[in-house]
Amino acid sequence: MKRFLLSLVLVFLTFGSLFAQRDTDHWIAPFYASSSTTQSVYLSTDSVTPFDVTITSNSSTAPGNVLGVVSISKGNPQVFTVPSANVSVNTAANAFNVINRGLYLKGIKPFFCTLRLVSGTAHAEILTSKGKAGTGKEFFVVATPSTATSSNFTAGVMATEDNTVVTTNWNAPVTFIGGAPTTTTNTFTLNKGESFVYAGIGNSNINNFIGAKIVASKPIVLTNGNVNGNFGNVTSGGSDIILDQSVPVERLGSTFAMVRSRSSSADMEGGIIVATENNTQVFLNGSGISVATLNQGQMYRISGNDYVAQGTSGHYNMLVTTSKNVYLYQLVSILNQNETGGFNYIPPLNCFLPRKIDELPKVDEMPTGAGGASVVPMNTQNIKLNIITEAGATVTYSVNGGPATTPTAAQGPYTLNGSTAWVTYGLENMSGTITIQSNKAVTAGINGGYSTSGYGGYFAGFSSVPVIAKQTGECIPGIILEVDDSYDTYQWFLNNAPIAGATSHTITPTVAGNYTVRVTMGSCPPVTTPIYKVFTCLGQTTQNINICGTKAIVPTFTNSTQTPVPSTVSIITQPTNGTATLNPSTGVITYVPNAGYLGPDKIVFKFCGNATEFVDCEQVTLNLNVVPFVLTDRTIKACQYAGKGYFDLTTANVTDNTIPTTKKFYPTLADLNANTNQITDPTNYFSGLGSVYVRVLTAEGCVGNAKITLDFHPTPVVYEATLTECFLENNETKALFNLTTANVTTESPITQEFYPTFTDASNGTNKILGVDTYISGNGVVYTRVFNANGCYAIAKINLKVTPPKRSPLLVDKYICIDDRTTLDAGPGYQSYRWSTGATTQSIQQVPVGEYWVILQDSGCPVKQFVSVKKAQDPVITSIEISNNTATVIVTGGIAPYEFAVDGTTTWQDSNVFTNLSRGQHTFYVRDSFGCTPISVEVTVPNLVNAITPNGDNVNDYVDYRELAYKENLTFVIYDRYGNKIFTGDKLNNFRWDGTQSNKKVVTGTYWYHITWNEPDLTKTPIKYTGWILVKNRE
The missing domain is CATH 2.60.40 (Immunoglobulin-like)
Incomplete structure (x- = not known):
């Protein structure tokens, strides 16, 4: 009869997505089937946005390999029927051989994938793809033991990359279908999408292959089990497909929980443990006494009697712990019938299990309809949902997008003997598409069946340790590493040192080395992944060089800082028009063109660096162009001074290609031929008009001579110039000159430098800096005038200061306070501008005050000030009276003075007045200006x-x-x-x-x-x- 195992496993995968089989990429390796099957892939996602999934064969999305494309979204799972020829083999010719079978599914968002198989009503199985979590480099084969020769085992390997070397070692001689190895080891090489299927008959043959170790150089996937098999005590009671996808050893754990499925028969329940390390102890239900101690590759069969009944509820569970990481596959069945058996990989319990399982599609359907259509089979048995979660968690579930439902007390939680951290639930009569929600770590399994077939499987937790995987690319540049995108925090490390800013779930390495990432999630302690080694890609560069003969090629890295190792140098492609010889002790490749050959040639060579582990390698395509060694006579020019100049002979480009050369220069052809009088400083050769000769030698030994003619650039023609500027107001003997305005040449373009003396101009010393604001008195400066060739001539610039011309006629005047006068600047000026606004030579009727006039002469204005002042009044300083005589003492004013007393009608020149009467008298005085007299009244x-x-x-x-x-x-x-x-x-x-x-x-x-x-x-x-x-x- 048939048995159908639904192994939709949603596990925490340390890489990619939160649940094990929820991923963007899925691989399903082929298996050996003893009977024809109908199979379909069931696809679902938690994404509300629809996206396409491409189903292909051979791990390629090339048009010829695409089997179909479906669009999925949350609440809209899809089923796609897969031809048997793409996923299984059933002839000996296809076993123990490299074949092109297997499935690869690709989506832009994470999705779940299971392969569900049926063979009429006799056999059934569900294989759960673990996505990228199922890829790895080391596995141990698990199958169910059987003494019936009608049973078999199968282990299919599929490569995810080209040039994958796979080696398998097993315990004792095994008879394989399609192959007869003479030893207990086998090695083969697969390219991407290729596969290799092991298969053999039952009895001890199966036991010898259980625990076989498979090691690959690059990631592979493994499908293992029995098609068909029977693990019950009555091996003749029928068989079923017993099959699941494995996980690599780095994703294993040591703590597990199992809930009994739909059988009460001890031999149809329990589990199989395969150890990956020596001295691995097995413990059940918290017991301190181990039930077995296993070495690497050994198996232990857990009996169904080891389940613990939780009260009278009919709920049975079991805690399995091991001292080291192991594979644990649960054995399940229904109705206590041997022909309904199956197994599925059990994920280890850990804090990093998901908090939500969303969504498990069509748990009660199989491809039993017409043409493989997905339907609910007839006589479907009670479908049971088993939930394992952390103690104290709040758990709900929903069906077909309905409301969240909390399990009843009869459904759980139930304690787990030996653990206070985990509890279990049992929910019956389940159907449709299910979502499970918990606020703590959770995993779940389904068990049920129809007619004489049963199925079941777990849905979360395929890894207890985060593992780095590559998202794309193989090496630097181009490789991108990733881990699960649902952790709370990330910190990437390179060689144990944190990488600044690398705190997302992906990283693009730029430096080769050991990469790890530390992640945290909720209250779980931080976990650091195993090391992922990142290497640089083979650097491929192209170089183009011209040569004229034999060429020594020294391998040198383009970007790496490593030193090439001579022993790693190899010639990939020999030249077609010459020979390339490798010196293994130096790594130097010597190329010799064929005699008389001119034209292109190519050498491809490879070499590696001297690092101890992360070695850089480079492959160089060297495009050679064999050219004749032709020299051309050249003329070079220099600036001349007094008939001689300094020449840089090395600027004469006598070769017309880029070949590195050595040059020697000689004053005559005779000196060149005799190798005498070599010019020791060719970059600064002092000479007049003439010629020199050069001998050119290449590294390949090509030699040639050329003539270099020495000529002069023209010297600028310059003239003496004069600059005339007006005096400075604060220093009338000097002026401000813009030296650049001196017209010393008619040539263009030119540049100039200015110097205070001819000696400075000749020597290039004491250069004038502020040439446009140069302050100087009458004198001269000199300028170097450079033409476009950098040659110069010295010109003289005369500097002339125009002094101020003031009016000698314009002097201060004195007048009486009420008088007016005339101010006259005199003739001979270009213009006049008085402070009164007048522009005439003179101004009239000017009262007492301060005046100025701007006089312009020779284009230079001068501002001249003049005052019209009030004439100073005389001052009677004292009067001396003696009897009736008074003497008036006067100072100030302008003599001579005139005096009067008691009136201004009679004036006298004398300051003495006689015969004055007693009483008041007024004395008057005026000076030569005749202004209003001053007076003093005096008492006699x-x-x-x-x-x-x-x-x-x-x-x-x-x-x-x-x-x-x-x-x-x-x-x-x-x-x-x-x-x-x-x-x-x-x-x-x-x-x-x-x-x-x-x-x-x-x-x-x-x-x-x-x-x-x-x-x-x-x-x-x-x-x-x-x-x-x-x-x-x-």
Whole structure:
């Protein structure tokens, strides 16, 4: 009868997508079938956006290999029927041989893929593609043991890349269908899409191949199991397809949970363990005592009796742990019948399992309809959904996009003996398309069947350790690495050092080395992937060179810093028009063209560097062009000074190709032939007109001579020039010159340099920097004038300063304050501009004030200032009065002065006035300008010449208290010897009674002085002197 195993496994895959078989790329290796089958691929996705999936054979999407294209989206899974010839073999000629069978499916977004097989109503199976998680380089074969010779085993290998070398080692001699190896090892080479199928009959033959180790140089996929097989105690009770896709050893784990399927027979339940390392212990349900210790490749059969009943619920589960990573395949069946058996790979439990399984398509359908149509088979048995999740998780499920449903208490959770971290659920009567949601790590399995067939499988968790895989490309440049895109954080490392900014799920390596990535997810501890070694691609470069003879080719890297290793140099393509000889000790390739041959030739050679592991290699296509060695006489030119110049002989291009050469220069042809008098400094050869000779030698030994003619460039024609500029206002002996305006040549284009002296110009020293703002007095500068060839001549530039021309006639004038005058600058100027706005030579009726005029002469303006000033008034500095005579003292103004008193009708030249009466008088003064006179009013006091201080109140006092209002009034009396005997002041009321110190003075004549300042603007001082007779009576 048939058995159908649905192995839709959604596992955490350390690469690509969150669930194992949810990926953009899927490979299904072929298997050996003992009977014809109908098979279809079931495709589904969680993407709400539709996208196409291309189904091809031979891992190629070339048009001839495309089997079909379907469009899928969430809620819209698709089924595509696959011809048997593309995925299975059933003849010995196709076994144990390299063939072109197998499937490759490609989509732009991740999707699930299962291959469901039926053979009438006798056999059935579901093979779950693990996507990129199923690719790897090391596997161990798993099949179910059987003593019936009608049973068989199969292990199909399919390559994902070209030039994949695969080696298989098994335990003891095995009889294979289609092959008869003489040893227990076999090696073959596959290109991308090619496959190799192992198959053999049952009994001990199967046991010898279970645990066979397969190692590949590049990633492969493996399909293993029995088609057909029977693991029950009654091996003659029928058989079924027992088949699943394996995973590589790096994705294995050591902790597993299983929930019993639809059989209660011990021999039709349980599991098979295959060890990958020696001394691997197996423990069940938390027991500290191992049930088995296995070496690499050995198998242990777990009995169905090892399941633990959880109370009276009818729910049975089992915890399996191992000391090292192993393969665990669960054995399942229905109705306790031997012919309903099957197995599926069980994913290890780990924190990184998905939180959602979305979506599992058509769990109760198989391709049993007409032409392989997907239908629900007749007599379908109860479909059971088993869920394993972390303790304390909240779990829901939905069917066909319906609402989320929480399992009942009868459905779970149930504890798992030996673990407090995980629990299990059992949900019956399931159908349609299912989505499972948990807030913690979760995996799930289906078990059911129809008629006499059963099926089941797990849906998440094919890896407990993240693994790097390549998204595209093979090497640098072009390779892209990736891990699962659903982790929380990423950090990539190169040779254990973090790569700055490399924090996404992909990376494009630019440096060869050991790459790892550390990922985190939820509360799981950080996990670092195994090392992924990235190498550089074979560099392929093309070089084009011209040669004239034998050429020594030294391999050199174009981009790598490694040193080529001579022993790695090899000639890939020999030249067709010459010979290439490799020196293995130096790695140098010597090319010799055929005698007389001129034209193209090609050599292809390869070499590698000296790194210890990440070796760079380069393949060079060298396009040679064998050309004749032709030299051409050349003429070179230099600038001449006094008939000689400096020549750079190396600029003479006497060769017309790019061949590296060595050149020697000689002054004569005779010197060249005799190899004498070689020019030692050809880049600075000092010579007049003439010629020299050069001998040219190539590395290949080609020799030739050429003549180099020495000629001069023309020298610029220059003239002496003069620059004239106006004086500077702040330094009238100098001017500001723009030296570049000096017209010293008519040639163009030119450049110039300027120097203060001819010596500096000749030597190129002390170059003038600010040539357009050069300040100088009368003098000269010199300029080097360069033409387009860089040759120069020296020209003289005269510098002339135009001085200011001021008017000698324009001088300051003095006038009376109310007068007017004329200012005249005189003739002879180009223009006039007065501060009054006038532009005439003179301006009239000018009052007192400050004026200027801009006078322009020879194009240079000068601003000249002139003042019209008020004539200074004379000042009466003092008036001296003696009796009735007054003398007026005058300063200032312009002499001669004229004087008047008490009116301005009568003027006199003398400053002395006599016979003045006592009282007030006004004195007037004017100077030679005749302006308004100045005046001072003066009091001539009453003169007392005698006093008789006898107390009769007649002439008893000299009294000047009437003058007390005068400013600074002084009154002093002296005896005839000049001794001061009295000083008048406010205390004595400016009155003297003829006493000194209260004693009467002797009778006699005494002298007095009286001074004061008149209350006018100038405070004119007045001095009044005289004598007084004192007669004292005793």
